[in-house]
Amino acid sequence: MSVPLFDLGRLGPEVDDAVREAALRVLGHRGYVLGSEVEAFENDLSAYLGGGHAIGMSSGTDAQLALLMAMEIGHGDAVISTPYTFFATAGCIHRTGAEIVFCDIDPATFMMDPESLRSLLAGLKRDGDGNLLSAHGNRVRLIVPIHLFGAVCDMDALGAVAADFGIEILEDAAQILGGKYHSKEGLKTAGIIAPTSYVSFYPSKNLGAAGDAGAALCLDAGMAEKLRRIRNHGMEERYYHKVVGGNFRIDAMQAAVLRAKLPFLDGWNATRRANAEAYRELFTAAGLLDRLVLPPEPHRDQSDSVRDHHIFHQYVIRISGGKRDALQKFLTDRKIGTAIYYPVPLHLQECFAYLGHKKGDFPVSEQAALETLALPIFPGLRREEQEEVVAGIVSGLS
Ligand SMILES: Cc1ncc(COP(=O)(O)O)c(C=O)c1O
Structure with a gap:
């Protein structure tokens, strides 16, 4: 699928x-x-x-x-x-x-x-x-x-x-x-x-x-x-x-x-949060939480008005150990859409070379650019599609 x-x-x-x-x-x-x-x-x-x-x-x-x-x-x-x-x-x-x-x-x-x-x-x-x-x-x-x-x-x-x-x-x-x-x-x-x-x-x-x-x-x-x-x-x-x-x-x-x-916006945002919750369940059940980091949700156990803290414009997981790019390719081959936001931190962009920055100047940003991967989270995403994404990640990381 x-x-x-x-x-x-x-x-x-x-x-x-x-x-x-x-x-x-x-x-x-x-x-x-x-x-x-x-x-x-x-x-x-x-x-x-x-x-x-x-x-x-x-x-x-x-x-x-x-x-x-x-x-x-x-x-x-x-x-x-x-x-x-x-x-x-x-x-x-x-x-x-x-x-x-x-x-x-x-x-x-x-x-x-x-x-x-x-x-x-x-x-x-x-x-x-x-x-x-x-x-x-x-x-x-x-x-x-x-x-x-x-x-x-x-x-x-x-x-x-x-x-x-x-x-x-x-x-x-x-x-x-x-x-x-x-x-x-x-x-x-x-x-x-x-x-x-x-x-x-x-x-x-x-x-x-x-x-x-x-x-x-x-x-x-x-x-x-x-x-x-x-x-x-x-x-x-x-x-x-x-x-x-x-x-x-x-x-x-x-x-x-x-x-x-x-x-319709509040309804869509709530759907995105529900999709995020489904990912959390699926990743936990798949035993993947030691191999990737889920998006932080400091208020997820509180009331819905406080849970609005996150509206999941993107669902971005983190994969360390240099495995992100290979996983993305694996998922692409399985026709699972993902994206890297953002592959090159701005201080290393060609157009800002005049600022004189070099690799290592902003190490946390540089690390994030190497490890983050956005997964489908849009309103209308189906449960079986989320299962397919998680199954793809299980295979890709094994
Ligand atoms: C963080 C951030 N800032 C600024 C913009 C610029 O918005 P627009 O694409 O509407 O010009 C975007 C949109 O893509 C964004 O994600």
Whole structure:
């Protein structure tokens, strides 16, 4: 039996009908750019999150770029992020002219390690005005931790470090829409924990558009206004440009499709969690837990609202001992879809060679890149398909 890594065709007729109706409505009124469809989606999204402002953008990448532009981050500034993630985060920082400063990840969670962040910041000097300076003399303005694979970063610990050094956090919430964080102050929603954030609606995301789309999120109304201007070439009044922005507008068609799909999101996230639970049972029964590491789920024994801590955008296991690549090939030959997120950490990417990093600079990220393997977890995945995946791994590792 073949098992796809992902299948968008299994969301069900109810979803297909809702999406078709939304798309036909837009084709009917022909209001393709901004307007009521975009406003309605933005309102629904911020209501879903339970606060803040949502500004629809053409992609998650453009949402991040617009946020950095709104914060006037550029030459002479430095932004801290992690090397083990999708390229977009570091790519946007580079495109503003700012320096990317990498901070290593926690080996258990794959996300920014608060202790590494603390020692990185503690090793930096301040200028005469009290600004923290990177090793290259750029002013450290922002920290961008990434909620990776559908789990939430340790925001209490990261927030405490950021506050100690007086630096703001921007959450990369591209992979976490609907995720909750069990903070010391109570239950919080990922994406509106820090003052600014962004999400991606790339089609394979838990809430996916019919193409590219994203949204910037922020708590401050003034910032929201700035972002709306920046996404539309810095205009408020047509052809009068207050600032330089870009064409970062979400399509009305995408906004309508996403609005139709949003009511299903919590159900899909719960299905992904149920699939993760099924994997745990199957891997345990197969006696594989000494040969691979399952994704960490610190709150899995608690109530469902707390278990929202993980929405399993990806189900990523870890296989040590140099066996990952051979296992992936074995599974591919058996027509079982898997993926490696991410094979080359960002500090070793060719385009960032100018930063002067070498192998060994961020060992935890480098190790993760060698050992992680994503398995099918999408809503609609069948029990027998999960059994096939686990049986394939049993054979592949024996
Ligand atoms: C962690 C992370 N950041 C940023 C992005 C960029 O989002 P988009 O693909 O919508 O531009 C993605 C999406 O793939 C992502 O996974």
